[in-house]
Amino acid sequence: MKKNNIITAxxxxxxxxxVVTGCIDSKRQPGKIYMPDMTxxxxxxxxxxxxxxxxxxxxxxxxxxxxxNRKPVIGTIAVGELFPYTLPNDSNGYKLSxxxxxxxxxxxxxxxxxxxxxxxINCAVCHGATGVANGPLxxxxxxxxxxxxxxxxxxxxxxxxxxxxxxxxxxxxxASQLSRKxxxxxxxxxxxxxxxxxxxxxxxxxxxxxxxxKKDNGIKKT
Numbered sequence: 001m002k003k004n005n006i007i008t009a010x011x012x013x014x015x016x017x018x019v020v021t022g023c024i025d026s027k028r029q030p031g032k033i034y035m036p037d038m039t040x041x042x043x044x045x046x047x048x049x050x051x052x053x054x055x056x057x058x059x060x061x062x063x064x065x066x067x068x069n070r071k072p073v074i075g076t077i078a079v080g081e082l083f084p085y086t087l088p089n090d091s092n093g094y095k096l097s098x099x100x101x102x103x104x105x106x107x108x109x110x111x112x113x114x115x116x117x118x119x120x121i122n123c124a125v126c127h128g129a130t131g132v133a134n135g136p137l138x139x140x141x142x143x144x145x146x147x148x149x150x151x152x153x154x155x156x157x158x159x160x161x162x163x164x165x166x167x168x169x170x171x172x173x174x175a176s177q178l179s180r181k182x183x184x185x186x187x188x189x190x191x192x193x194x195x196x197x198x199x200x201x202x203x204x205x206x207x208x209x210x211x212x213x214k215k216d217n218g219i220k221k222t
Contacts, residue, residue, distance in 0.1 A: 082180040089166040100158025104184045115189035118182055122174060131193040143170055153194045160187050 056065040077083065082103060087093035107115060120129060128134040131147035138144045145152060152160070164183050167173040174183065 080181070082184070085161070085165055085180060087162065094159065094162055097158040097162035098156040100156070100161065102157040102161075102184050102187060104181065104188065107185060107188050111185060112189060112192070115182075115185035118178065119186050119189050122177060123186065126171070131190060141170055145169075145171075147190050148194050152190075157184075157187050160190070 054065060055068050056063070057067070057069040059067055059069070072078075085100075087096055087100070124135055126133070126135040126137050126141060126144050127147055128138065133144040133146040135144065161183055162168075163171065164174050164178070164186070166175070178186070
């Protein structure tokens with residue numbers, strides 16, 4: 001009986017040693033890998049320089065390296081993003097931009113507040129909080145657009161977007177700082193800073209005369 005107990009204990013000890021040894025060896029040698037490219041992936045830091053021995057951005061001569069140029073797939077649009085603005089950055093594109101309409105519906109109170117916040121962060125430093133070109137940098141840069149002047153009141157939304165997208169004169173492009181939706185939102189906010197269009201001269205008197213004429217036509221003269 002004692003002999004059987006010794007044999008049983010020895011077997012259990014041998015089994016435990018095998019399990020422990022097997023686990024240690026499996027970590028060192030995991031065995032065959034079904035998808036080695038995923039197991040031993042060659043990760044790339046977003047802003048790291050491309051390593052010529054691992055990655056390349058040369059599509060014409062990739063060799064044994066991984067081609068990667070950090071650009072989105074052609075034709076894809078980010079979730080929640082508007083369609084791309086395709087007019088070129090030249091005189092003809094600037095002219096055609098006047099035909100481009102703001103794709104956003106009129107902003108509600110919440111979105112208008114957000115548009116104002118974006119304006120104050122990105123635009124007010126030059127144009128001022130009220131758009132009258134009195135921002136902290138206006139005296140240092142010079143030639144800042146007064147967004148409340150007749151020129152910009154009459155400017156089409158598309159032309160204003162074109163300028164924000166590509167930059168104009170002393171103003172650089174804000175395409176990398178603001179999404180297309182945010183740029184259109186800011187344009188709607190700018191409109192709230194501008195004076196309302198006045199009724200053309202003579203229209204008020206014409207309207208009054210027309211109203212009086214209708215009243216006169218309804219009065220029986222004696």
